[in-house]
Amino acid sequence: MRGLFTIWKKELVDSIRDKRTLITAVLLPVFLMPAILIGTFKFQEYQVTQTETKPVIVAFNNADSAPALVSFLREQPRVSIVDSQDYQADFESGTIQTYVDIPSDYENLFTLQQPISIHVIEKSSKIDSQTATQHVMVLLQQYSAQVGAARLADQNINPQIISVLAPEIVDVASAQEVGGFFFGLLLPMFIVLFALIGGMYIAIDVSAGEKERKTLEALLLTPASRLVIVTGKFLAVATTASTTIVLSLFSMYAAFKFFPPNLGAGEVVVDLSLSAIFVMLGIGVILAVMFSGLLLSVAIFAKSYKEAQNYITPFYLIAVLPVAILGQIPGFNPTTIFFLIPGVNAVFVIKEVIIGTFNSLHILLTIGSLLVCAVIAIIVASKIYSKEGILFRD
């Protein structure tokens, strides 16, 4: 036991003194990632506000044929009317965003109260053109409704007679639930990511790094058994990865709590119950433990840092891709079998817990599957540490 504790303590101290581990295990998840996320959402908010307040630039063909329509649009607060001789070129240069082609017989058709076909031309490859066109379409429909209502009123008909339905969406989800749904899309992905990133550098350092520094043989010469050596190293990797998970979870939670993003439908309210936090931390730590074992098994094969990074990159993709894809499929309801797949199961359980669903079977299956996988990974790592060919290959 003393040997195990000695190795664990040494590897932790060594990793704390290593700037790379500090950056990937502490700095990145605790400060950088929440800052990037919150920053991105705030920038998105700013862009939405800008789009909502910025005037749209409109040009007309045959503006003289429809003075009342042009005047209606000119009175709108977010419309700026300009002249255009060549709308194609003006779209390219960005001097117009949408172009309204009024037919030359507009006035005649208007007087005859006939339907008038108006082409609203946009350049869909430009986002601001799309937004401007949508805004102009809404205004044109408003104008059409106003004129139509006036015509009915002239004939002493109540304009409301043509309104049959007035549908309205009522959202019964609480602000917390909406926040949970939003958080559920992001958080599980980040937990898996940090469980991997947190243990990555220390796993390489304690295995391939030991070979590269040429300290491995001296370590194998001590009375500590291979199992004790591997377990000590594994515990150090697992401790670092778990710490990363815990720190990153608290950091993300605090960031979204104190700087809630506004995604159009009001501010996202993040409010997790104590039991949800407890389950998420538990699953996150067990996930970190499992990944630590796997990372160590992979990194032991390598004889240098560079080689270990080459081995870990595909492993990283294999671990993260299914989680990223399955976790983001809208409306995907995982069956029980999905809760046996290590990594993927953690994502689904965390998603459930965030929105307040506590399914004991799902939680137990996930914990069991992750633990079994972790134990297998440690046994494999310890077997690899007994392979002379792997330890002493040059």
Added chain:
Amino acid sequence: MNKLLEVSHLTKKFGDFFAVDSVSFEAEAHEIFGLLGPNGAGKTTTIRVIATVLQATGGTAIVDGHDIVKEPQVVRSTLGLLTSDIGLYDRFTARENLRYFGRLYGLHENELECRIDELVELLDMKGFADRKAGKFSTGMKQKVAIARSVIHNPNVIIFDEPTSGLDVLAAQTVIRFMKRMKDAGKLVILSTHDMAHAKELCDRVAIIHRSKLIANDSVEHILASTKTTTLEHAFIEIVGKDESRALQSADELKHLTKSPARITNSVTMRSWITAHALQLRIASIVLVFAGVGISYVDWFGEFRQTVGYIVIGIAVVVGVVARFLGKKKI
């Protein structure tokens, strides 16, 4: 006579290759025993097997009364080995490096601190004992590595090329240390290429060549038997004779294997695959293309795709066999 090391028919094989071939020798307390041999002779492998870092394929060794096969953990705590790799933990000071290994050898804190102080004094490390090892010179690293290998005060100490890459002053510190260990009643095994150091330090020497022990005697006897005045000349004489014997045997073997009957008997399937690995790989690539081609050509009618898949399958098997069984053994 206190025998601290008894090596008996020690053998280590890597695949079909004998890295150590039935090596036997004994060494005792108050002795510096030299292990000499050219590069690749098997000295380091012998040492690694004795130190239980590698497992013996055959034979055994008794270190300070403990069998390397039956009690590897006890052997490791009674033996100190300075390997030719003198790597240290760069982010740790010299003292922290020693403290870590001392704890792994089971030393208690007070005892460990006293031992570290003693070794710092003995190996002249006061000037850098509390500095991080990352910026140490080779000489400094070597001193810390020596201290690390004897931190647990073992009775048997093995030094593998301890003066390699050191300046004269650092080398002298190491040599003085070995002499002190001998005077303290330890057994020092010195594996070296430096014949001058071997002659100066060793009471007895063993020469390993082509994985076998070809000489084992006191320096005086070896010089007398080879009628030479320096150990270097004696070494060349002994190794040279063994080399010519080995070449003669190889010649005879080559001559014998030229007989057609022998070829038929000795060429195994595996060696045939090894010899034809390249051709097999080319064949597998050709077969893949042939399989794809067959799937599109109407020679086999409705079975064309099945036949195509079978050919591709055979190509994959041939490729895998060539890749994994066709490796040349070292």
